Amino acid sequence: MIPLRGIPELGEGDDLAAEILGAARRVGGLESGDVLVVAQKAVSKVEGRTVRLADVEPSERAQELAGDGDARRMEVILRETRTVVRARPPLVIAETSHGFVCASAGVDSSNAGRVETVVLLPRDPDASAAGLREALLEATGAEVAVIVSDSFGRAWRQGTTDVALGVAGLTPILDLNGRRDSVGYELHSTQIAVADEIAGAAELVMGKTDAVPAAIVRGVRISGEGSGAELLMPRERDLFR
Amino acid sequence: MIPLRGIPELGEGDDLAAEILGAARRVGGLESGDVLVVAQKAVSKVEGRTVRLADVEPSERAQELAGDGDARRMEVILRETRTVVRARPPLVIAETSHGFVCASAGVDSSNAGRVETVVLLPRDPDASAAGLREALLEATGAEVAVIVSDSFGRAWRQGTTDVALGVAGLTPILDLNGRRDSVGYELHSTQIAVADEIAGAAELVMGKTDAVPAAIVRGVRISGEGSGAELLMPRERDLFR
Numbered sequence: 154m155i156p157l158r159g160i161p162e163l164g165e166g167d168d169l170a171a172e173i174l175g176a177a178r179r180v181g182g183l184e185s186g187d188v189l190v191v192a193q194k195a196v197s198k199v200e201g202r203t204v205r206l207a208d209v210e211p212s213e214r215a216q217e218l219a220g221d222g223d224a225r226r227m228e229v230i231l232r233e234t235r236t237v238v239r240a241r242p243p244l245v246i247a248e249t250s251h252g253f254v255c256a257s258a259g260v261d262s263s264n265a266g267r268v269e270t271v272v273l274l275p276r277d278p279d280a281s282a283a284g285l286r287e288a289l290l291e292a293t294g295a296e297v298a299v300i301v302s303d304s305f306g307r308a309w310r311q312g313t314t315d316v317a318l319g320v321a322g323l324t325p326i327l328d329l330n331g332r333r334d335s336v337g338y339e340l341h342s343t344q345i346a347v348a349d350e351i352a353g354a355a356e357l358v359m360g361k362t363d364a365v366p367a368a369i370v371r372g373v374r375i376s377g378e379g380s381g382a383e384l385l386m387p388r389e390r391d392l393f394r
Numbered sequence: 395m396i397p398l399r400g401i402p403e404l405g406e407g408d409d410l411a412a413e414i415l416g417a418a419r420r421v422g423g424l425e426s427g428d429v430l431v432v433a434q435k436a437v438s439k440v441e442g443r444t445v446r447l448a449d450v451e452p453s454e455r456a457q458e459l460a461g462d463g464d465a466r467r468m469e470v471i472l473r474e475t476r477t478v479v480r481a482r483p484p485l486v487i488a489e490t491s492h493g494f495v496c497a498s499a500g501v502d503s504s505n506a507g508r509v510e511t512v513v514l515l516p517r518d519p520d521a522s523a524a525g526l527r528e529a530l531l532e533a534t535g536a537e538v539a540v541i542v543s544d545s546f547g548r549a550w551r552q553g554t555t556d557v558a559l560g561v562a563g564l565t566p567i568l569d570l571n572g573r574r575d576s577v578g579y580e581l582h583s584t585q586i587a588v589a590d591e592i593a594g595a596a597e598l599v600m601g602k603t604d605a606v607p608a609a610i611v612r613g614v615r616i617s618g619e620g621s622g623a624e625l626l627m628p629r630e631r632d633l634f635r
Contacts, residue, residue: 154613156597171529219536239633246633254550271445304586307493309627309633310589312567314492314594316551325552345545346553347598353555354395354595357614373598386550392487393549393634 154178155369156358163366165201169353170288173367180369183289185296188370190355193303193318194261194272195366196281204229209312219243226262229271233258238394248394252385255305255316275301278319287322298322298375302352308393315356317348317381324377325349325352325384346384347373396610397599398541399507404607406442413530414608421610424530426537429611431596434544434559435502435513436607437470437522443514445470458482467503470512474499489635490515492558493626496546517541519560519623527562539563539616543593549634556597558589558622565618566590566625586626 157176163169172190174275177183197203211224212231219227220242227243234247238254247258251274260272275281283298295296301319306312317325357367388394398417402409403537414432438444452465453472458485461483468484475488488499492515500515515524516560523540530538542560547553560565566589596609630634 202603241633244633248550275531304584308555309489309632310590311589311591311625311627312585314555314587314590343545344553345597346548346555349551349553349555350594351597353591354598356586357591357595384552386552391550392482392485 154354154358155371156365157367157369158365160195160364160366162364163195163198165199165203166176166201167386169195169199170285170292173231173285174289174292176184176367177369183293183295183297183304183369184371186371186375187295187297188300188323188351188355188373188375189289190300190302190315190352190368190370191282191285191368192359193259193274193278195299196275196278196285196301196319200275200281202275203270204273206271216276217242218245226257226260226271228256229273230260233260233273236394251278252320252382253305255303259303274303274318279321279382280319282381283323296322298393300348300352300355301381302355305388314349315352315359317346317352320348320379320381320383322378323348323375324379325381326379346383347375348379348381350386395599396612397593397606398524398608398610399606401436401607403435403605404439406440406444409438410436410440410446411526411533414526415530415533417608418610424534424536424538425612427612427616428536428538429541429564429592429614429616430526430538431543431556431600431609431611432523432526432529432540432592433600433607434500434515434519434542434543437516437519437526437542437560438455438513441516441522443516444511445514447510447512452574458483459486465499467501467512470514471499471501474501492519492559493623494546495635496544500544504565515544515559519546520562520623521560521564523560523622537563541589541593541596542622543596545597555590556593556600558587558625560622561589561624563619564589564619566617566622567620588616589620589622590624 206225209225211228215228216224222243236248239246278301286299304313327345329343447466450466452469456469457465464483477489480487501612527540545554568586570584
C-alpha cells in the first residue's frame, strides 16, 4: 500500500487523473496490475458534487428528521435518498439513488473546503472509476484497476471501514463457489468482497485527517472486469431492508 | 502483507504459536510492531472447538429452521446463539453468545478436516489473541499485535470481508473525534475500525482454499491496547436489532 501524498485541495473541474499521476510519479509511477484507490470525496469535488447549504431551503420532513441538527444538511440528504432505512434524528441511514445503504446517504460535511458546503457521492461512481482508469491508461500505458472508496458504517459493528463504491478493471467479488478447500470439501456460497477489502486496506495508509486522497495497492492478484454495483445486495436477497 | 505458508492441518492441542513461529521464520521472522492475523478456524481447531455432527440430536426448532439443510448443523448453530436476528431457512443470522452478529452464529463446516464435523467460534477470541501474543513475545521477544479474524457477511452488501473477532496489543478503533481535517473543519464521530480493515487486508493474501491460516501485516502504525469486543455495537446504539 503506497499513499499518494502532495495532492492539493481539489475543486470542480480539476484534473484528478493528472494530480494522481504527478503524485504517483514521485513514488515511482503506476504499474500494470496496480489497484488505484481514490477517496470518493476527491472524485466528488472535481465532479462538482457539492452543495452550498446557504442555497438550500429545508422541507418540513427535513426539519423533523434533523432534530437539533442542520435541517438544510438533512434536506440535501433526503434529495440523495431513495428510501430512508432507519431514522433516529439527527441520524439517518438511507438507501441512496445508486442503491448504497449508508449513513446520511453519503452526504459529508467534513473536508468540504468550507464549513457551509456538503459533498455528495458521485452521480455514477463506476463511471468515475472507469474514466480515471481510461485517463491513466492513456497517459501511462499502465493497465491499473480503479476503486472509488468511501467510509461506511456497518450494522452491529462499531466504526467505519472503507468500501468500494465504484470499480473499474477488476472483479469486485471473488467467487469460490464449487471450489474445494484444502481438505477436499466443497465450499458453498463463499463469495469474498475483495474490492471492499482492498478499499479498507488502502484506508490504512490514506487516513482521514491527512491530505492523502489516494493510494496504490500493489501485489494483489486482480482479474476480470466488474462494477461497484455488483457489491450491492439485491433487494430480494436482503434480510435487512 | 506476508502470508504464512506451510502450516499443517491443525487439531486439538496443537501448538499454534509454534507453527506460526516456524512459518514466520521461513519469511524472515516476526518483528515488533507487526500485526499477526490468524484465521479463527485455526484457533478454534487447536482449542478443540469442533463438534461431530453424528453426536448431535437436533431439536424441533432446529429442524424447522434448517429447512432442507442439515438439522444437526442448525442445532449446533442454535446452541451458539443468544438471539436469532433473522431467519430464512436454512439461513440464520444470529447474535452469538459473544455478541457477534453473523451468519450461522459463526459455525462453519468447510475446512473442518472432515465433512461431518463443524467448527465453532473460539469461546473467547480476545483471550485466544492475548494467549498467542504472549506466547510469541516469550519465544521471540517481539511485541506483535494479534488479530483473530473471520469472514462475515454484511447487511446490504454482497460477499464477505474478514473482520477482527479477537484483538490483543492494539486499539481496534481509531477515534478521530475532535481532530481537525486538512481544512480545519472539526471531524465529528469519525471512528475507523482499523482492526477490521487489517483483518480484511490480510484476507487478500490468506485466501479461503489455500492452507494459509495466518499472515503478517507489517508497516501499519498501531498503538495502544484493546479488545475485539470494542468492535461490537452496543445494543442501545444499534438501529438494526
